[in-house]
Amino acid sequence: MSADAPSGPGPSGRGDEPARRDHASAGEMLRVDGATKRYGKFTAVDRIDLVVHRGEIFGFLGPNGAGKTTTIRMVAGVLKPSEGRILIGGDDVATASEAAKSRLGYIPDRPFLYEKLSGAEFLRFVAGLWGKDGRETEERADRLLELFSLTEWKHELIESYSHGMRQKLLITSALLHDPEIVVVDEPMIGLDPRAARILKDLFRAYVARGGTIFLSTHTLEVAEALCDRIAIISQGRIIALGTMEELRAQAHAGGAHLEEIFLKVTGGEAIAEVVASLRDALE
Amino acid sequence: MTEGRTGGGGAVPRPRGVLWLLRPKLRTKLNRARSDEGRAFKGFLLLFVGAFFWAFIFAVIFRMLLYFRGTQGIGDLLAGKLLGLAFLTFLSLLLLSNVITALSTFFLSDDLELLVASPVDPVNLYGGRLLESIVDSSWMVALLAVPLLVAYGVVYGAGPLYYLLAVVTMTPFLVIPAVLGAAFTLVLVNVFPARRTRDLLALIGLLAAAGVVTLFRFLRPERLVRPEEFRDLVDFMAVLRTPSSSWLPSEWAADTLMTWLGGFFDPFPLLLLLSTAAALVVLGAWLHARYYPTGFTRAQEGAERREGRVRGRLAERLLAGASPRVRELVAKEVRVFFRDTTQWSQLILLGVLVVVYVYNIKVLPLYTGERVSFFLINVVSFLNLGLAGFVVAAIAARFVFPAMSVEGRMMWLLRSSPLDVKTLFWSKYWFGTVPLLLVALPLILLTNVVLDASPFILGLTTVTMVGVTFAITALALGFGALFPNYETENVAEIPTSFGGLLFMMAAVIYLGGVVILEAWPVYLFLQARLRGEAGVGMIPLVLGLSGAAALTAAAVALPLVAGARRVRATDF
Numbered sequence: 062m063s064a065d066a067p068s069g070p071g072p073s074g075r076g077d078e079p080a081r082r083d084h085a086s087a088g089e090m091l092r093v094d095g096a097t098k099r100y101g102k103f104t105a106v107d108r109i110d111l112v113v114h115r116g117e118i119f120g121f122l123g124p125n126g127a128g129k130t131t132t133i134r135m136v137a138g139v140l141k142p143s144e145g146r147i148l149i150g151g152d153d154v155a156t157a158s159e160a161a162k163s164r165l166g167y168i169p170d171r172p173f174l175y176e177k178l179s180g181a182e183f184l185r186f187v188a189g190l191w192g193k194d195g196r197e198t199e200e201r202a203d204r205l206l207e208l209f210s211l212t213e214w215k216h217e218l219i220e221s222y223s224h225g226m227r228q229k230l231l232i233t234s235a236l237l238h239d240p241e242i243v244v245v246d247e248p249m250i251g252l253d254p255r256a257a258r259i260l261k262d263l264f265r266a267y268v269a270r271g272g273t274i275f276l277s278t279h280t281l282e283v284a285e286a287l288c289d290r291i292a293i294i295s296q297g298r299i300i301a302l303g304t305m306e307e308l309r310a311q312a313h314a315g316g317a318h319l320e321e322i323f324l325k326v327t328g329g330e331a332i333a334e335v336v337a338s339l340r341d342a343l344e
Numbered sequence: 345m346t347e348g349r350t351g352g353g354g355a356v357p358r359p360r361g362v363l364w365l366l367r368p369k370l371r372t373k374l375n376r377a378r379s380d381e382g383r384a385f386k387g388f389l390l391l392f393v394g395a396f397f398w399a400f401i402f403a404v405i406f407r408m409l410l411y412f413r414g415t416q417g418i419g420d421l422l423a424g425k426l427l428g429l430a431f432l433t434f435l436s437l438l439l440l441s442n443v444i445t446a447l448s449t450f451f452l453s454d455d456l457e458l459l460v461a462s463p464v465d466p467v468n469l470y471g472g473r474l475l476e477s478i479v480d481s482s483w484m485v486a487l488l489a490v491p492l493l494v495a496y497g498v499v500y501g502a503g504p505l506y507y508l509l510a511v512v513t514m515t516p517f518l519v520i521p522a523v524l525g526a527a528f529t530l531v532l533v534n535v536f537p538a539r540r541t542r543d544l545l546a547l548i549g550l551l552a553a554a555g556v557v558t559l560f561r562f563l564r565p566e567r568l569v570r571p572e573e574f575r576d577l578v579d580f581m582a583v584l585r586t587p588s589s590s591w592l593p594s595e596w597a598a599d600t601l602m603t604w605l606g607g608f609f610d611p612f613p614l615l616l617l618l619s620t621a622a623a624l625v626v627l628g629a630w631l632h633a634r635y636y637p638t639g640f641t642r643a644q645e646g647a648e649r650r651e652g653r654v655r656g657r658l659a660e661r662l663l664a665g666a667s668p669r670v671r672e673l674v675a676k677e678v679r680v681f682f683r684d685t686t687q688w689s690q691l692i693l694l695g696v697l698v699v700v701y702v703y704n705i706k707v708l709p710l711y712t713g714e715r716v717s718f719f720l721i722n723v724v725s726f727l728n729l730g731l732a733g734f735v736v737a738a739i740a741a742r743f744v745f746p747a748m749s750v751e752g753r754m755m756w757l758l759r760s761s762p763l764d765v766k767t768l769f770w771s772k773y774w775f776g777t778v779p780l781l782l783v784a785l786p787l788i789l790l791t792n793v794v795l796d797a798s799p800f801i802l803g804l805t806t807v808t809m810v811g812v813t814f815a816i817t818a819l820a821l822g823f824g825a826l827f828p829n830y831e832t833e834n835v836a837e838i839p840t841s842f843g844g845l846l847f848m849m850a851a852v853i854y855l856g857g858v859v860i861l862e863a864w865p866v867y868l869f870l871q872a873r874l875r876g877e878a879g880v881g882m883i884p885l886v887l888g889l890s891g892a893a894a895l896t897a898a899a900v901a902l903p904l905v906a907g908a909r910r911v912r913a914t915d916f
Contacts, residue, residue, distance in 0.1 A: 137756070137760040138759055138760050139759045139760055139915075139916050141913075141915060158762070160762075162760060165760060167756065167757075169756045173753035173756070174754070175680055177679065177683035178676065178679055182675075182676075185672060186672045186673075186676045187757065188668070189668040189669050189672025189673070190672065190673075190757070190758070190762070190763045191761060193668060194668040194671075218683070234757075244760075
């Protein structure tokens with residue numbers, strides 16, 4: 062999928078806009094104000110502030126258990142923040158949820174789906190949830206299925222799909238209703254190299270047409286290659302945020318790659334010691 | 345699972361035994377119970393309900409046994425026959441539930457991948473899974489057996505050794521069907537893929553259960569306590585003396601206990617039970633070691649692939665005027681329901697339940713001999729309303745109560761979409777109410793015709809039944825949302841949860857309320873009309889009916905509002 066594909070995804074009516082927009086001037090798509098999530102006494106996410114602009118790919122990184130998925134799920138409206146608020150296109154996810162969620166497509170990391178529906182039926186169902194139906198939606202679904210080589214599987218029940226096929230179906234369903242922002246948790250999990258490449262191109266084409274992507278990932282090369290800005294979260298708090306250059310400056314990391322920056326800011330530089338002790342333990 | 349390390353002359357791996365394999369399940373149950381904040385209340389309520397049922401069963405059996413003992417000559421025979429019948433019912437239940445349980449414990453359980461990949465001795469794996477199957481499939485029968493066997497012990501004045509013997513008898517009695525169930529499943533899985541086998545088993549199981557219920561009902565076991573229905577005493581004694589089958593473990597178990605209680609203990613049936621159980625376990629372990637690997641491999645294959653389109657499309661067409669949101673939600677419900685054999689096949693049992701219910705009403709001894717009183721007809725009509733309502737509640741517990749729980753794993757989609765929880769609730773509500781009405785209305789009309797009810801009673805109970813169905817669907821949906829089980833993959837276990845119990849209790853209280861509010865004023869009104877006192881009893885009638893209507897409105901609104909509020913407040 063290339064940026065100039067006529068049938069590419071992206072919020073309709075913005076297809077003729079420039080490939081890359083000036084994010085700051087394009088306006089806010091997502092605002093997270095002091096979002097906090099507590100489970101009993103444990104604070105998973107602690108007063109996070111974020112702004113993601115229209116036409117931007119924003120990466121959200123962090124070690125395991127740092128609060129990435131919790132944040133993503135709060136943004137998607139699946140979890141309610143204990144404190145703070147989340148605005149999508151200016152609408153509060155808690156108080157104006159219908160308006161906020163109608164702008165959003167969500168791709169979770171664990172693809173639970175209705176096993177007894179076929180791929181095509183699932184897509185029709187998802188489109189219905191967003192109040193969409195008709196020929197245009199069907200055609201869009203067909204284009205996306207074709208893109209991910211799922212066309213011949215679309216009348217098969219989902220229970221016969223492989224993990225990767227489910228992930229592709231999820232991505233298709235999230236883009237189907239023409240969202241203004243796509244929230245993705247670990248987009249590359251389960252995808253073969255071809256599908257991973259298609260997804261990267263698809264994301265680029267989507268933001269070139271004015272869409273916004275908020276993604277969390279462990280694949281640092283993906284983040285480095287795709288994201289305009291990146292936030293690193295650790296123990297529920299954002300500890301670094303900015304473009305690659307800004308992150309390098311914050312971490313005093315010269316010309317380092319994202320991996321070194323990531324390890325440095327998350328305290329992972331002690332990894333050499335870990336490897337050494339691991340070697341001792343194995344000997 | 346192993347201790348020590350291999351290679352370099354290290355210790356040889358020492359695989360853990362059967363009990364080690366059961367630890368994760370036990371720990372999970374313990375941890376779940378510990379982290380459950382409402383456990384004291386739940387424990388108390390379960391204890392209360394359990395004690396009530398035990399007391400009820402004990403009282404019924406105790407009363408029957410006392411009556412038998414009073415019957416000269418054939419009392420012990422009758423008691424033995426009853427025990428044999430009880431054990432035969434237990435055996436059929438155990439065989440059915442073991443076959444279905446064995447499929448998930450041996451082939452579909454999530455942790456099998458880990459266990460099969462680890463160096464666990466196949467015999468240990470078999471033992472662990474068999475124990476799990478026995479516990480999962482037999483606990484209900486074991487609990488039911490307690491008041492039954494205690495009643496026998498009390499009536500016959502048995503000493504403590506009887507209770508020890510009862511435990512010794514019950515153990516192989518529970519093991520035998522578990523081994524047979526596991527072996528049958530093993531054979532089936534080696535022939536069909538597991539997912540098809542599950543569907544097949546669900547169907548076989550339900551058809552068999554339906555058959556057992558129907559047969560049992562139409563045989564009218566109550567005739568055993570009414571010997572006058574047999575042509576003569578010789579016939580009756582012949583029926584009593586013929587053992588059901590000397591090849592069945594149920595007969596061995598009943599004989600063991602009856603010979604002990606009668607004071608002429610015969611150890612042969614007990615030895616048969618014990619040796620059969622032991623031999624079957626050995627045979628089962630051999631079969632397992634021989635055929636399990638191929639069966640397990642086959643179990644990983646073969647999901648269903650086709651997309652049947654007719655019903656979903658039909659639903660879409662019927663709802664053509666509705667918004668895409670409601671239309672797709674209902675079409676999805678229809679598709680998922682009819683493609684899941686474990687779901688739709690329950691309709692068979694439902695059909696049997698309705699037939700048996702109507703049959704029971706038909707054989708009521710209302711029209712034998714002299715004409716029954718006007719009062720009795722009135723009582724029976726309202727009792728029928730309550731019982732038919734109970735049948736509807738039992739169906740709602742199966743089909744409507746799990747409606748929100750089954751969406752648990754899909755809440756990521758439903759909650760991230762602009763779908764309002766209210767729309768979700770209403771679509772689930774109508775998807776439950778309409779089919780229930782299709783069951784409830786014929787049920788009440790048919791039973792009223794069988795009862796030869798007056799047009800007034802017919803009209804009143806029919807209108808009431810419509811209200812009752814609306815209320816019961818709302819109660820089921822509301823309680824299902826208030827006490828959900830979002831994690832389970834097994835829909836069948838949702839209605840038997842604590843919330844399911846609370847729903848049934850709430851439904852019974854509601855039905856009791858409606859029947860009480862309507863029955864007495866209607867009786868007064870009809871009696872007055874019969875005496876030609878027009879207008880008398882009108883005020884209590886209006887008050888009673890308004891009360892029932894208000895109660896119904898509350899039973900519709902409150903659970904739906906509370907349930908929707910709970911879903912909105914839940915983090916998924």
